Amino acid sequence: MFRALILSGLLALPTTAMAQDLSPDEVKKLALEAILENPEIVMQAVEILRTRDAQAAEAAAQETLSQGRAALERDPNAPVLGNPDGDVTVVEFFDYNCPYCQRAGEQVNEALGLDDGIRVVMREWPILGEGSVWAARAALASRAQGMYPEFHQALMNARARLGETTVLKIAADVGLDVEQLRTDMDAPEVTSHIETSMQLAQQLGFSGTPSFVVGETLAPGLITSAQLLEMVDELRAAQ
CATH class of the missing domain: 3.40.30.10 (Glutaredoxin)
Known part of the structure; x- marks a missing residue:
């Protein structure tokens, strides 16, 4: 979850900032600033993760139904x-x-x-x-x-x-x-x-x-x- 939120925050940053060689602490700081400025990023990230989890679960179920029928x-x-x-x-x-x-x-x-x-x-x-x-x-x-x-x-x-x-x-x-x-x-x-x-x-x-x-x-x-x-x-x- 935290990694996804950081990524979402970074996507909202200017391209010049993205191009810089940032330390992990700087990445976290910039991501936090982006989230504070755009709090809807959190909900968007959560929804993306939920969708991915649902898709992964559905794929696993379908594989079991097709490959594990016996x-x-x-x-x-x-x-x-x-x-x-x-x-x-x-x-x-x-x-x-x-x-x-x-x-x-x-x-x-x-x-x-x-x-x-x-x-x-x-x-x-x-x-x-x-x-x-x-x-x-x-x-x-x-x-x-x-x-x-x-x-x-x-x-x-x-x-x-x-x-x-x-x-x-x-x-x-x-x-x-x-x-x-x-x-x-x-x-x-x-x-x-x-x-x-x-x-x-x-x-x-x-x-x-x-x-x-x-x-x-x-x-x-x-x-x-x-x-x-x-x-x-x-x-x-x-x-």
Whole structure:
């Protein structure tokens, strides 16, 4: 930011001054004088930086969508809900302690009930504290016992702040072997899934949960079943 402001200030200086061999301190002084005389330079510089950041983020997202499609949609280390052989894939980034994710989960379930051609790739993205990490690790570990869908839904339905105690109680309630679950939570594939989610979310420019990817469409935030089905229909028509 400071470097950009200095550059903006220098651009406002006379050409003769620009041509001089200035010391760093002289450059800073002249830039400050230019900014004081033309305070709108600051806002212009901020807007330029925002535009550049937005363009860079969009380029990174498009590269991930074009080059990282397999990692998004066909990662064998990511749970899949809905129809595993569906013709349209929806990728959902979520956190069990996110109330909007809980509401979004209801909308996704509704959409799955209305369209049996959707497969949903679940990207566990625990960003709301240690309790979220615990829930995500436990959910991913439940795959070893073949109970991810049931456990995932039970965690989503909890409507409580999840942490070690609540997660293990829910695990026991759904019939999981809790001691085995504890062991499996430290499996390399569990850590790998979460790390991949973090990386993909960053590359796509997501800043919170829930966030969805449907084809080339990025949909951060809560969406309704109708909105999801509309995106699915548009992607299906374009295939």
